[in-house]
Amino acid sequence: MVVFKYEKEFHYFVGIDPSWTGQKPTAVVVVKLNELSKKLELERYIYTKDVKEIVVAISSLGKPSVIGVDAPLVITNAYSHRENELEFIRNYPIKIPLYPVNSSLYKSFFPTMLYMELNKIGFRFENQNIFEVYPHATLTAIFFGKLFSYKRGKKEERLAKLKVIEQKISQYIDLPNVSFGSLKEREDIDDALICALTVYLPTIENSLIFGDSCNGMLLVPFPKFVQRLIGVDNL
Secondary structure (H helix, E strand, C coil): CEEECCCCCCCEEEEEECCCCCCCCEEEEEEEEECCCCEEEEEEEEEECCHHHHHHHHHCCCCCEEEEECCCCCCCCCCCCCHHHHHHHHHCCCCCCCCCCCCCCCCCCHHHHHHHHHHCCCCCHHHCCEEEECHHHHHHHHHHCCCCCCCCCCHHHHHHHHHHHHHHHCCCEECCCCCCCCHHHHHHHHHHHHHHHHHHHHHCCCEEEEEECCCEEEEEECCHHHHHHHCHHHC
16 A cells, blocks of 8 residues: 555546446546636546447547546456455555455456557556546545445435435536436446546545556545544555
């Protein structure tokens, strides 16, 4: 676990909520900072199953960008959790469950293929311009202080919880007036926005990274109340 802030500037912040199988659409949002409002604003979004469409959209941005993906991007373990997941479970200041990912569970995994395609246009852990992120950790650390489950229950309940989340993230992002095709699409786009917010935060405050460039780098917010209690220099 390391404390992290960017050493370089980024113009665009990309959030991706991928289908793990590739059989359902992947949500991709691109946001940038509005210098007048000091809030992020949506530049574009896509909702697609086509990995080439995703790569083309990102490669066309033209200015320095950083990507946050809500999924493991490197899987080297056959069983149990990956090493960065175990490190997160053991050491993150707020206890949040994390689903294990390994090669025995997933013979074909869309996010790892997407990562390899993004490598070809310069997005690699080594370059610190792409990270694994975890929306539950972001929501917990920045807004709720505890796990806020929002993808279970009846449609009306899920919609009500999404509205709560959208109200929270509107503190950072000017949310677009978008007509969604389904509740699932709205959930996925909101998740992608949280991913984009996560990779924006290291421009203004400390975050934490679990793992390394070989086994996956998980970027999550550093809860401010913990920083005040223990001091960043103690880590």
